[in-house]
Amino acid sequence: MSRQTVDIVVLGLGAMGSATLFQLASRGGDVLGIDQFRPPHEFGSSHGETRITRLAVAEGTALAPLVSRSHEIWKELEGRTGEILFGQVGFLAVSSEPSKAGAADYVERTLAVARRSGTRHELLEPAEARRRYPWLNVTDADRIYFEPEGGYLNPERCVATQLHIAAAAGARLALDTRVEAIVAHADHVEITTRAGTILANRVVVSAGAWAGRLLGPHVSALLRPTREILHWFDLEPSAPAAWREAPVYIWSYGHGAEEGFYGFPAFDGAVKMAHGEKTRGIDPDDYDRSSEEAESRDFHARSIAGRLKGLRADRSRRKTCLYTVSPDNGFVIDQRPESERVLVVSPCSGHGFKHSAAIGEAVSQQLLDGVSRLDLSSFGLARFGRAPVPDAVAQGA
Ligand SMILES: Cc1cc2nc3c(=O)[nH]c(=O)nc-3n(C[C@H](O)[C@H](O)[C@H](O)COP(=O)(O)OP(=O)(O)OC[C@H]3O[C@@H](n4cnc5c(N)ncnc54)[C@H](O)[C@@H]3O)c2cc1C
Structure with missing residues (x-):
């Protein structure tokens, strides 16, 4: 059984995790990305050739700066790699x-x-x-x-491109590696996989549909x-x-x-x-x-x-x-209630791909600088109180 240490683990490398890993690695972070499959893959939420992106997001004005910054990032990535990501x-x-x-x-x-x-x-x-x-x-x-x-956007190409740049910038990758448990201690987080244990200062849980089961009943009650x-x-x-x-x-x-x-x-x-x-x-x-x-x-x-x-x-x-x-069709981006070392980052409810690039950047700023340029506070867990609120009506995409 292996044992490794790292500053930040990004757990789950779909839309959200690949964006976060790319941003952290590009800024010199000591990062390890883990996924149970080999992204891009067809088992989660980030496949199927295309995702809609639009600036006037009827889901809420608070999202408009995220999608606008994401457009800039997708275009920067296209310029840097020659990949076509954004039609x-x-x-x-x-x-x-x-x-x-x-x-x-x-x-x-x-x-x-x-x-x-x-x-x-x-x-x-x-x-x-x-x-x-x-x-x-x-x-x-x-x-x-x-x-x-x-x-x-082409979701598979966006995920692959960001992972490729992250690896080139020094991110370690553990693919085909399923995380079984995350245990937060006072001074580190212990992440258990079948291959061994990873000790990290912080972990970003961008595990999509699997996030709830990794994060305990308070979060799993909110992510369906x-x-x-x-x-x-x-x-x-x-x-x-x-x-x-x-x-x-x-x-x-x-x-x-x-x-x-x-x-x-x-x-x-x-x-x-x-x-x-x-x-x-x-x-x-x-x-x-x-x-x-x-x-x-x-x-x-x-x-x-x-x-x-x-x-x-x-x-x-x-x-x-x-x-x-989520109960109000909004995103969930916050520290886990039990530990500030564990961050849940879920651009969920069927409309998150278009925002993922900017959220990845903002999360990397929070982790490396202590504060992000774009405000993520409206996605906190506190808005749900203790009891989940009923579903709001909203279109996906
Ligand atoms: C049909 C459909 C259409 C959509 N259309 C749009 C659209 O038009 N526009 C838009 O903006 N958004 C759209 N969305 C939403 C958008 O695609 C999602 O918000 C986004 O892809 C979510 O990405 P994610 O990284 O959170 O999840 P995922 O891409 O599922 O990534 C989670 C990753 O975590 C890994 N993982 C989970 N558990 C573990 C574990 N225990 N150990 C190791 N790895 C683990 C998984 O293998 C996976 O790779 C759509 C979604 C769907 C499903």
Whole structure:
């Protein structure tokens, strides 16, 4: 059994851990990254070719500086490595929600954040949207917002690139290494794996859907893993050619969490889309990763038919993926209540990828300098009190 010592362990190397490890190593930190698999992999939350990014995040104005800084980091990484990480194709928000007293619709909430954060945008007339995007079947009653600086990220490439740079900057990596336990002592943290023990000054737990079980009942009561499906629908032969130059889009057509969907441009003759279900709770070590064609047909019939043109309900493929859902759909970034040496960093609830680069940078500043340039205080555990609050309605992506 081996025994190693290190200043900081980053436990879990998906979107969040790879960003944190890259930032810590680039600033000369003595770091070890650990993952039970070999990231990028298909068993957690950071796979499936694309993730939406948009500056006017309707999930809250507090997130706007994070995504804006993340865009800068992805572009810096592209310049440094030549990798293509960010397709800045624009972002469309469409709302056909029935009006509800006292509730702003998805476009209004997006617009409010755009105005507060100074994000460039346009409100499109439905006829203009149909002209620009012949695959988009909006009605004259729908509201449409367009943001030119939104787009998509390639999650696998983002993870691989950040890990590659981290290793080149001196980070140690322990892959195929599952952490069994984290025990915080007064002057160090003991991390147990099957291969041995690691003694660290601090540990960042960026273990996604597995974080709860590593962090004890107070945190696991707040982080609920769910099974989600990504669907790829083939284009019909007569589908509008404009699908290939499409922006990314989120369309909300009701007030329930499932009454909406999001998607991407066509790549290789197929269009990927999904909706955040957040309903099927699972055990991340033991759940059915298969998916049925019937699930894609149902999704197409319920959400896509009549709204988007040129997608075949009878020709699809799927992948399953994990969300980690918090009670208010917000992130959880804080010290573990029992020890300031253990930090939980979870950009969870289905919309965290776009913010992960800036969160990684801010966490590295907190650990190495004692304070971060961007404020992470609104993601603390104290907001939940002792008892978890009920689920809030929110779209993913
Ligand atoms: C279907 C889907 C669509 C999404 N769409 C969007 C989107 O469009 N835009 C957006 O911004 N966000 C989106 N998200 C959310 C975003 O992808 C996640 O917030 C993000 O990927 C979470 O990253 P993570 O690092 O926390 O988790 P993960 O990527 O799952 O990483 C956790 C890592 O920890 C490792 N680990 C866990 N336990 C242990 C252990 N005991 N020992 C060692 N290693 C361990 C795992 O192997 C894994 O590699 C989506 C998520 C899903 C699932």
